Amino acid sequence: MKRFPAFDPPEYVDWKADPALVRGFRETIEHSPERAALVSRLSSDDKLGLYAGLLRARLHDIQLQRWVRTGVISKAWLGTGEEATTVGPVHALERGKDIVAPMIRNAAACCELGMPLADMLRAYLGSGDSPSRGRDLHVGSFSHGVLQPISHVGDMVPVICGIALTFKMKGERRVALTWVGDGATKTAAAHEGTNFAAVQQVPAIFVIQNNQVALGTRLDQHHLAGDFKDWPASYGIWSAEFDGNNVLDAWAATRLAAERCRAGHGPAMLIAETFRMGGHATHDEREARETFPAELFRTWGKRDLIGLYEEYLKEEGRTARELETVEADVTTAVEQAAEQAVASREQLPGGESARFGVYARNGR
Numbered sequence: 001m002k003r004f005p006a007f008d009p010p011e012y013v014d015w016k017a018d019p020a021l022v023r024g025f026r027e028t029i030e031h032s033p034e035r036a037a038l039v040s041r042l043s044s045d046d047k048l049g050l051y052a053g054l055l056r057a058r059l060h061d062i063q064l065q066r067w068v069r070t071g072v073i074s075k076a077w078l079g080t081g082e083e084a085t086t087v088g089p090v091h092a093l094e095r096g097k098d099i100v101a102p103m104i105r106n107a108a109a110c111c112e113l114g115m116p117l118a119d120m121l122r123a124y125l126g127s128g129d130s131p132s133r134g135r136d137l138h139v140g141s142f143s144h145g146v147l148q149p150i151s152h153v154g155d156m157v158p159v160i161c162g163i164a165l166t167f168k169m170k171g172e173r174r175v176a177l178t179w180v181g182d183g184a185t186k187t188a189a190a191h192e193g194t195n196f197a198a199v200q201q202v203p204a205i206f207v208i209q210n211n212q213v214a215l216g217t218r219l220d221q222h223h224l225a226g227d228f229k230d231w232p233a234s235y236g237i238w239s240a241e242f243d244g245n246n247v248l249d250a251w252a253a254t255r256l257a258a259e260r261c262r263a264g265h266g267p268a269m270l271i272a273e274t275f276r277m278g279g280h281a282t283h284d285e286r287e288a289r290e291t292f293p294a295e296l297f298r299t300w301g302k303r304d305l306i307g308l309y310e311e312y313l314k315e316e317g318r319t320a321r322e323l324e325t326v327e328a329d330v331t332t333a334v335e336q337a338a339e340q341a342v343a344s345r346e347q348l349p350g351g352e353s354a355r356f357g358v359y360a361r362n363g364r
């Protein structure tokens with residue numbers, strides 16, 4: 001894909017494929033016969049759909065960075081380097097049927113489940129026609145099966161658990177999924193919700209998204225419990241791991257977990273290792289770079305999940321022209337969405353609107 005020196009992490013700007021990592025990308029999928037079989041049944045269009053999803057996520061974030069840089073907004077949360085952990089699982093679910101609860105790093109769940117990009121961007125502008133009518137910068141769309149995140153990390157675990165319990169009680173073959181950051185795993189809500197899901201055997205999937213950091217606190221500063229892959233057993237939950245920088249592995253692992261859930265085998269926990277290539281948000285990029293040694297950024301930078309997936313697609317016979325066409329379409333879509341969203345700034349909500357759309361009748 002086109003790289004953006006002004007916005008990309010420096011490790012992505014002159015990105016070159018490392019042959020060992022490209023081989024490793026394929027080996028990861030082939031390592032599990034079940035996952036390999038699923039991936040082998042993906043059509044070319046499905047695979048390009050995943051590619052488009054990754055690009056949409058990255059370019060949406062670059063658009064936000066551009067707005068921060070030019071003073072349109074003051075800050076943005078980005079998912080750079082972690083897009084596969086969002087896009088793979090969402091594509092593995094059934095649109096219009098399953099429900100997901102993204103956290104800030106998983107905003108791409110919205111567009112991947114059909115929410116217009118312009119509405120995602122409007123959410124940042126707080127316009128009157130934005131999804132929450134200017135009340136909250138967290139973005140979701142219940143009609144698209146995406147819950148708006150509760151700001152308190154971990155709280156979506158019991159919420160998704162309750163939704164999954166409803167599916168179970170109604171006998172519906174639906175699945176509810178949420179992501180739990182390495183930091184969020186330390187909250188009481190995440191623990192209580194996970195335990196409840198386990199004992200009630202609800203069809204919920206919890207993706208533990210270990211990006212090695214929680215705001216400005218490194219994993220080794222908040223986590224002494226050893227490997228995350230040992231956690232699910234302590235709850236009695238079935239689990240699997242996937243490579244957080246491999247969209248096909250993420251997709252296949254989630255598809256298998258969802259099949260188990262639909263068959264009534266209870267919840268699943270998926271452990272994904274990945275790395276936050278930037279700050280917690282745009283305001284602490286510099287501090288984030290000082291939080292870890294530069295070498296770690298170099299190591300994970302080589303594993304840019306879009307670059308590696310492009311190499312895989314080329315080996316599968318997709319031409320550079322085909323990939324460029326997908327990229328051009330996504331680029332145009334993001335640019336048009338940004339224009340539409342900016343036009344919405346003419347419609348900022350009046351202060352009195354805070355009284356409406358709440359529990360009290362007529363705002364009283």
Ligand SMILES: Cc1ncc(C[n+]2csc(CCOP(=O)(O)OP(=O)(O)O)c2C)c(N)n1
Nearest residue numbers: 105151152153181182183184211213214215
């Ligand atoms: C209960 C709670 N404590 C603190 C915060 C402030 N906060 C927002 S995001 C965040 C970091 C969460 O880290 P992690 O769960 O690893 O997710 P990541 O940001 O790395 O994706 C913190 C501490 C919060 N939103 N909720």
Ligand SMILES: [Mg+2]
Nearest residue numbers: 181182213214
């Ligand atoms: Mg984290």
